[in-house]
Amino acid sequence: ALRRAARAWTPLAPLLSAAVPDALDLADEEITDLLGTGARALAAAGVDVHWPRQLARRLSARAVIGPPGEGSPGGESPDRFRTTTPSFLSADALLAFNWRFALGDQELSREELDRLAEANRPVVRLRDQWVLIDPEQARRAREHQDRKVTPIDALGAVLTGSTEVDGRRVDVHPTGWLAELRERLADPEGMAPVGQPAALAADLRDYQLRGLNWLARMTSLGLGACLADDMGLGKTITLIALHLHRQTAPETAAPTLVVCPTSLMGNWQREIERFAPGTPVRRFHGGRRSLEDLDPGEFVLTTYGTMRLDAAQLAGVDWGMVVTDEAQHVKNPHSATAKELRTIGARARVALTGTPVENNLSELWAILDWTTPGLLGKLGTFRTRYARAVEEGKDPGAAQRLSQLVRPFLLRRRKSDPGIAPELPPxxxxxxxxxxxxxxxxxxxxxxxxxxxxxxxxxxxxxxxxxxxxxxxxxxxxxxxxxxxxxxxxxxxxxxxxxxxxxxxxxxxxxxxxxxxxxxxxxxxxxxxxxxxxxxxxxxxxxxxxxxxxxxxxxxxxxxxxxxxxxxxxxxxxxxxxxxxxxxxxxxxxxxxxxxxxxxxxxxxxxxxxxxxxxxxxxxxxxxxxxxxxxxxxxxxxxxxxxxxxxxxxxxxxxxxxxxxxxxxxxxxx
Structure with missing residues (x-):
């Protein structure tokens, strides 16, 4: 057994020539090696490694993400919350990505972590006990503790509850308004309903009102959204209601741009004239198209083709909202249409589609990465981390994490859902x-x-x-x-x-x-x-x-x-x-x-x-x-x-x- 162990881990070789092979003094680097590769090699040879119980040796880590400074603005009013939340459609704010490290259940201070990293030894005396730890792990921990991340990266991490650092998954804990935002997104019913706009010439059904409330909450937070209801459930009238609702607040009152297939432009104009009488609406299409003298509450309708040609002109307008109808038209993120669409800024972006995923999850990435840029990371990373694992059924955890990440940003109702079909007329x-x-x-x-x-x-x-x-x-x-x-x-x-x-x-x-x-x-x-x-x-x-x-x-x-x-x-x-x-x-x-x-x-x-x-x-x-x-x-x-x-x-x-x-x-x- 000893010869087998020595073949697996050579520092044990001196025991073979000892008269009584009962003990061996190890150098610091040998202990460090035993903490990692040595223990794994011995385990493969059928040899267990037991460490003294009195040695604290498990350094655990979790990330803490939030605004600079301590504390949380808990209990703030919705208006104050809105003003303290940076726009998620731009990287205009960086959040502190701090780490908390613990030995067992004891959290370490920054000074203690520094001591572990600087000792450069596997055995260190800390808090009246010997700590057995890989010095390299301690150094990596110290290097990571001052990272900064964009708000959208932070939101993705706190929604899934974890993030990946250097190929390792670590738990994430939010603080400040980021923690409050997670709670708001996790509780769709928690926000007071906005109610049907007085200017809407129709009575919204209950599920349409819920859709309006959801869209109003997401857009008020500066987040994008994808309304993916089945055909016939009233996505158009819900969006018209959202536009009217946003006109009632000075900070969100601005023109809305609707990009749709040519075949649907006439229908949009009629629906707006029918359900929002008096609301200005124009078509930015054809040889005489113009964006002059835009009314703050105006609807502008254009086609994907015209948008692609005149993206620069459209990008020059301060849009309150940009809407893509039949958003599966931009499911290919490498297409010219999708690329030009991304150049048009807005305070909020909303995608409407009855088919958010037609062939693969990359199409979902394309839609949500337009509505809320950066939420799902880079396409290649998304394919590796989520899409491939989910589509091939190899990682159930990946499907759950993707669901946690996507659920707040996509509302999908089917005619067959309870509470939907009974409300529809026959x-x-x-x-x-x-x-x-x-x-x-x-x-x-x-x-x-x-x-x-x-x-x-x-x-x-x-x-x-x-x-x-x-x-x-x-x-x-x-x-x-x-x-x-x-x-x-x-x-x-x-x-x-x-x-x-x-x-x-x-x-x-x-x-x-x-x-x-x-x-x-x-x-x-x-x-x-x-x-x-x-x-x-x-x-x-x-x-x-x-x-x-x-x-x-x-x-x-x-x-x-x-x-x-x-x-x-x-x-x-x-x-x-x-x-x-x-x-x-x-x-x-x-x-x-x-x-x-x-x-x-x-x-x-x-x-x-x-x-x-x-x-x-x-x-x-x-x-x-x-x-x-x-x-x-x-x-x-x-x-x-x-x-x-x-x-x-x-x-x-x-x-x-x-x-x-x-x-x-x-x-x-x-």
Whole structure:
């Protein structure tokens, strides 16, 4: 046994030649070696090392992070707390990263730690006892005790309760306002609710109010946030309410910039005008875009593409808040869009998305590193410390630490959550406005100009025929230029605002594992959508008037069994008689003149047997005849019943001036 031990640790070799191998004097460096590598080598050889009980030898460490000086501002008012908290969106403050060391349960003073480090010996007399410790460990401890860290690094450490130093994980204890901040973030219900803004023209549901309170708390602390509710739970109105709330305080009253896909810009403007009447709103988009004479309470809407081009100009504004809608558009942190977005400063940043993680955790890093820069560290470190360990299931502790770190900054509610679905109406209908592309605008204006000239010189049946032709062609242009031009081998992407919006909707719907019905009154448009979805790898099927009965029944069966999530349907062929309760979403790609026909189509999903809320999305080309018809349906229901109930025929009786007013293109184009 002694020979085996001596082979493992050579300082024991003199015992082999001793007459009585009972004791051995060791040099300081040999004791130091035995404390670390020697003990491990002996253990591997099956030899235990026992130290005298009276020797205190365990030097433990924990980090103490907080503002310079001692004490905590506990009991301060929320207003005072806000003013003493540095902005977490910049590194304008450094916090003391101090260490507390203890031998057993006895905490050491700085002077005692200095003695341990300077003694350069493994055995030191301290507090009337012998201390056995690795001198190198003591030196490292002393070197680390005067570190400084940014507030966001400190917050990440105190939220997880630990941090990594030189490859070792150490416990972290917060002090001062940092300790209070951790308590506030850990107790979402602890803050007094802000209440619904008086200027909001709507009644928020309970879960929306909770979302508003959460966003108000996070942004008031200078922190960013990601609202990741399911589609249809009202992220837009919650954000509008937050903007109105922030206008009531002088320190947060400032313009809000919303960056969104082009297809959603019209919808944002309408929602703001509807729920925050009187609030200024402008589009920073198109050739005449300007940021002059911004009102402090104004909404500015722009697209990801325009933001990328004009980031420098946008960065020159003192934004109260910058919002990214469909924030998964910046999930690639190396993209030009993500890089330019980071150059635009704001007092608060909010990301809205129904799909915070589509493929991997690096996407979550990209979103949260924009809302609260530095929270999750560098991407490479995040991949090593969290993402890889969580995705491969190798380290359950990593998943828990990531959850503790992310939870305060991301609010995720699903329709299936308790207390959410019961509040939703069984059917939610939304008009989704979308801008025409430049190509669509040119075609629309040309057809209006040429056909109105023809109509002015015609009468009787010929005039009525020209009007029907005009209305049909305008609707086709609103759908897609390829439909109007009857192209044999069309280039489909990038030419239709409606198709872009449909892609956005389908991405979100499919990410929630939901199913959708897409109605169009034109078979040709249905085929274009089918071809487009196939190119994108989205499984779909198309039912129209030429579909045989057996094939029709098979399609319904496949959809109801969940085999095909997107069901394209011709309005005339599938508007009645089908039971498609698998669908949670219904999209009306183009408007029908008679709202009752649309309602019948919607009832394919919203009928007996449907046990989930149904969301209806009507796509409307802004500034076009579709917009005018939608306006009549919403605000002039009695007139709509009288004029539109009989469909296009009633419109053929309009005068030339009334017809021109109906079809004229007003703004709304890109």
């Amino acid at each position: 059917k939610t209908e939304t008009d989704r406005a979308v801008s025409l592309t430049t190509e669509q605008t040119g075609l629309y204006e040309a057809v209006v100009r040429e056909t109105l000239a023809e109509i002015s010189g015609a009468d009787g049946i010929a005039r009525r025929g020209l009007i029907v032709k005009l209305l049909t062609e305008l609707k086709q242009i609103c759908n897609h230029p390829a439909q109007f031009l009857k192209e044999d081998a069309p280039r489909i992407p990038g030419r239709s605002g409606k198709l872009e919006l449909l892609d956005e909707l389908l991405d979100t719907i499919l990410s929630e594992d939901a199913s959708v019905l897409v109605f169009t009154q034109y078979v040709q448009m249905g085929r274009l959508i089918e071809q487009h979805l196939a190119a994108r790898g989205v499984a779909s099927q198309f039912l129209h008037g030429g579909t045989p009965i057996t094939a029709r029944e098979a399609m319904v069966g496949r959809f109801q069994e969940g085999e095909v999530p997107v069901f394209l349907l011709s309005l005339k062929a599938a508007g009645t008689g089908l039971n498609l309760t698998r669908a949670e979403h219904v999209v009306h790609y183009d408007r029908w003149w008679n709202p009752a026909v649309e309602a019948q189509a919607t009832d394919r999903a919203y009928r007996i047997g449907q046990n989930r809320p149904v969301q209806v999305h009507r796509l409307i080309a802004e500034g076009t005849i579709e917009d005018r018809i939608a306006d009549m349906l919403v605000r002039k229901r009695e007139l709509a019943d009288a004029v539109l109930g009989s469909g296009e025929a009633a419109l053929t009786e309009l005068t030339d001036s009334e017809l021109a007013d109906l079809v004229e293109l007003r703004g709304g184009a890109r």
